[in-house]
Structures are given as structure tokens and as C-alpha cells.
Amino acid sequence: MKSCFTKESKILAHNEKEILYSKLLQSAKEQEEKLQLRLKEVDGLLKEAESCLVALEADCNWEELETGGSVEMVKGRSLEEELENIKAEEEQLKRTLSDLEAENEQMLIWIDQLKEEEKSYQELLERCDFTEWEMTEWSEQRAVFSFLYDSVELTLGFGPPIEGDKFGEDPSRKIVSLNFESLLDEEKAPPSSRLVQRLIFQFIESQGCWQEKCPTMHHLPQALHDVSSVVSRCKVLGEEIEFLERWGGKYNLLKTDIDGTKVKLLFSSVTAHAKFEVTLSLSASYPAAPLPFTVQRQIGNIGEKEISAVLSEVPVGYHYLRRTVSSIHQNLLQSPR
Template sequence: MFESQLEDYGSDEQKKLKDGTITVLEFFSLFNIDFVTHNPRQSVLPGRLSSDTDVTPLDLLRSRHINRPKQAVYKADIQTLTAKVEELNVRLQDLNKPLRVVNQRLWEEMRHFSEEELQRFRAKLKERNNFFRKSSRSQSHETKEVLYSELVRVNLEEQQKLRGTISKADEMLSQLDGCISELETGRAMTEEKPAQIAELKLQKEQNSSTLKKLKTETKNLQSRIDTLHLLNEWRLRDTVDDCTTYTFLHNTLLLQLTFEKLHGNDAGSGSERKMTNVSFRFDLDGDKSQFHACLVHKLVSQHIEGQSSWVDKYPTSRHVPKLLHDVSLVVSPFRLLGEELRLLKTWGALRFDILDIGRRETE
């Protein structure tokens, strides 16, 4: 085949090889070495993204998280490949230059080759061409591997971003659900408020009625207490632990009752208690008090001191009413006597020195 090819080229190509006018491209063609230039495949965007009409949210998401990142990777790869192609284009121009200009040493040796040497050179050149084709194919695969690895990396990053966006969206939806639930609860409470307000108004009216009744009862009880105070000579002063104190003569005479302590289940049960002590105390300042008050206290004290043991006569709490009654019977006439003396001194004959009153033998 090589011989027939040499015959086809004829003496013209051999002459060019001899005189050095043969170009590099003609030199490779002479040895059946051709160069194939592959045109790049054009990528086309998806049809729905070529226009803005009838774009769905899914299309927008696919464009944002898939197509655009992929396109950015391809653009970066194109820039790298373009730089390499520009470098190779410079070397491609050497195909139209004479061989002796590009590689003078090779031309000097080749122009004196015999036919047998040309055949051996052709075999060696074809072997080298096959090796370079395989190397070129391997480099192409490595370049694609880098490109696809970058596409995978970008795709994983976009997936992570999308998951983060979905997580935030889920959180916002959860918050919105909570807000909606609160709003629905508030609306339900708002709808229930009229009934609650009506119920509260009814309760207010009932409470007002109850309060009026209690005030009326309190007023009646106070009136009764005032009446009892007019009838009774004594007043309950206080009750502390096992001691109860009553007062007479406008809190100037104190009656103190001491009871036996209760233990266990009897404490606070209101059962009858044994009295341990009955004592009287006079809180009247004789130097600052008027004559009639001192006289009343003198008479009452003499009567009390003249009585026998009070505890023997009134041994238990059941006898307290009788004790109060008996003491009141003593205090009442002396108090009335004192009131009469006060009136005589204030409005009667004592005021005008018409009448003179004295005391003796009060024992």
C-alpha cells in the first residue's frame, strides 16, 4: 500500500521531500497519518427554560439547584479547554509550514532515505501515532473525570443547601402552624367570652345580693350586740391560749379566767374545761380619777375581797355565765350610784355648793 501511495504521489512529492518544499501536512499524508478534528457537541437548555412562559415552581427549583450550578461548572471547564485549544491552534499552524523549517534535522535525514528506510520509518511513525491517540484518549477521559467529579461535588453542595432550605421552610411551617393554632384558640376564646361575660355578670349580681344580705345581717347582729352591751355590765376583751379576759366599768375592772390545758382529742373540741384560777384587777388611777369613780371601785373591791374562793363556786367553764351574771349584779348598782353622783356634781346641787356629799364606813 505504501508503494502504491508513493506511486500516486509520484515524483512530485518525492521531489518536494528532496528539495525541502514539502509541508508538514503533506509529509504526514505521505505516510498515511491524518489529523481528525472533532467539533464540540452543542448543549441545549431544556425547552421549558428557554422562555419564561408557563414556568412552574418545579422548573424554577430545577433551574436554580441543578441547571445553573451545572452550567457554571461547564463554563469553567470551557474556559480551561479554550486556553488549551488556543495553545494547540498555534502548533496547528505548523502543518502548513515546510518541514525543513519546522524540523530541519529530520528533513536532512529523510531526504536521503531509501525506500526500505522509508517503510521502517512509516511503521515507527504509525506506532507513535497510535500511542499518541491512546494517550490523547486517556487524557480526555481524565479531563471528563475531573469535570464529572466537579459536577458531583457541586450537586452535593446544592443538595445540602436545598436540605437546609427545606429544613428552614419546615421550621417556618411549624411556627406558622403554632401561630394558626394560637389564633384558633384565641378565636375560640373570643367566641366564648360573651357567654363568660354573661356568667360573670350573673355571678356578680348573685354576689351583690349575697353581700347586701350579709351587710343587713351584720347590721342586725351589731344592733343586738349594742343592745347586749347596754344590758350587760361585762365585755369580752380577748382569749389567749387557756386564758380569757372580761372587762367591767369601762375597761377599768378586769376579770381574768384561767382554764386547765386540754390534751389530745379534747383540744379544740369545745368540751367542758376545769377552771384553775379567777382573778380581778383594777386599772384606775386614784390620784387622777374623779370622786365617784374611786367610790365605785372602792365598793366593788370590798365586795370582791369579801367573797370566798371563786374557783370553788365556779369550778368549770360551764359556770362562766353564772360568774359573769353574779359579778354584774355586784357591779351594776355601784355603777348606777357612781352615775348618780356624777350627774349631781355636773348638773345638780353639788355644782352650786348647795349639797355636800361625803362617805364613811364603806367597810
């Protein structure tokens, strides 16, 4: 009985399973059909969405082109205006830079000119430093000053001291005597030194009575300055003559001779086929004025006319004698005549 019941139970269970599986299969088929329909609908929707998307993208792209184009045009115009402004600013900057460069060049030229002026003024100051004296003695009764390596001596005699002047330096104190004396050894001194000494005393004698020019100590600084200025100029002249005696050959200068206050310069040039002597008359005012001269022609065609034309172009001033010799050499003795 149990076995029949078991079999019947198995058959019923099998049948129920069969019915259930049939229902499940039917349900699955229905679901499959619904799914297929849904898939078709979705596929249609996808295709429709895709076509809509394509159309939408086309519309969007066109709108973007139109909208973007106008924006780009506006931006383009703005950029063009900005570019034009930048170009204008660039041109202005170039002009400004060019002006600055020109100003810089002018400034550099001006600075160079200032440096040259500074150099010339410095040289002038050095030349105009007329402190050519040294005080070798000072007492209540007298004072002694020396010039030009102790070759010129100035002796002052003072009057009675003024009441209350403990040190004897009151500017109103009188000078009762004033004498210049040459201490140069004429026999041993070179010609240039003797010439310088003559010119200095030429100036001293030309001033008349020095005691009248310098009656009190108040006038002493000016007197020392006046003598120092002449001593300084004449000392430079002596150095120029010594230079020409040593290096005159570079300027076709055969000989430099001194006669009193005159300097004789003998020139000779094979190239110019010329030989002549120029005599320059010196004075204590040297080098403030052109020098009177004479010319003695020995060989060739160079004479007073040619020398006069050259010397007229030589400005007076520092190293006037050397520049005169150099000018004659450069303009008259460098080529055949």
C-alpha cells in the first residue's frame, strides 16, 4: 500500500510539476514575447532617439556656428582693435625708444665733452697754480721769499710793528723796502735757464717801483701772485727749450740757439729741399701773444711768407713754442716744395 501511495504521490507530484513547468513555460513564453515586443519598442525608440539626436546635434551645431560665429566675430573685432592699439603703442614705444637712444647718444657726447673740459680745466688749474714761492725767513724786521729753485730772491723790510700786533702780521703794517735779487750762477747755468732769468727780471723791471705797488702787508699776496705767474710761465718756456734741444731732430730742427731773449731755430729737410732759420723774439708776457719773428732762408723756397701763413694758424697758450715748431714741421717740411 505504501509503495502504491508512494508511486501515486510521485505521479501526482510529477503531474503537478508538469503542470507547473507547463505554466512556467507558458509564462516564460509570454514574458519572452513581451520582452521581444519591449525590445522592439526600445529599439524603435533608440532609433528614433538616435535620429532625433542626429537632428538635434545638427541643429545645435548650426546654432553654435551661428551663435559662436557672431561671438567670434565680436571677439575678432575686439582682438583687431586690441591688436591695433598694441601696434600703436608699439610704434609709440619705438619712437620713445628712438628718442631715448638719441638722447642717450647726446648725453654720452655731452659727458665726453664734460670729461674733456674737466681735463682741460684740471690742466689749466695745474698750470695756474702759481705758488712758485717759498718763504725762507720771517721775523719782526724782514721776510725773505725764494722763487725758481732758489734762483730768484725777494727780500722785504717791515716798518715798526703796530700797537697790539703781537705776531707782526697786521695787514696794515708797512713795507719799507722790497728788493729782488738773482742768485743764478750765469757761468754754470744752461742757456735756457739764463733766458728764463732774463725774462723774469724783464717783468720785474717793467713794473717800476715795487714798493709803491706793495706798500703794506695787505698788498703782499698780490705781489707774490704776480711774480709767481710770470715765474711759472717762464719755467714752462725753459722746459720747452730743453725739450727742443733734446728732441728737435723729430721736427727737422737741426739747432736751437739762444741770443739774449731771442730763440733761433734752424730747420732743414731733404724731403722739402729746404733749410732756413726762424728767430723768435720772446718776452715776459709769453705765451699770451704771438711771437715776432724773422726768417733767414738758406736753401729752398720757404721764406717769411710761408712761415707767417703757418704761424697765423697756431693759437697762443700753453706750449706755444713747441706747437709752433711742430706746425712748421707738419705743414712745410713733410713734402717737396
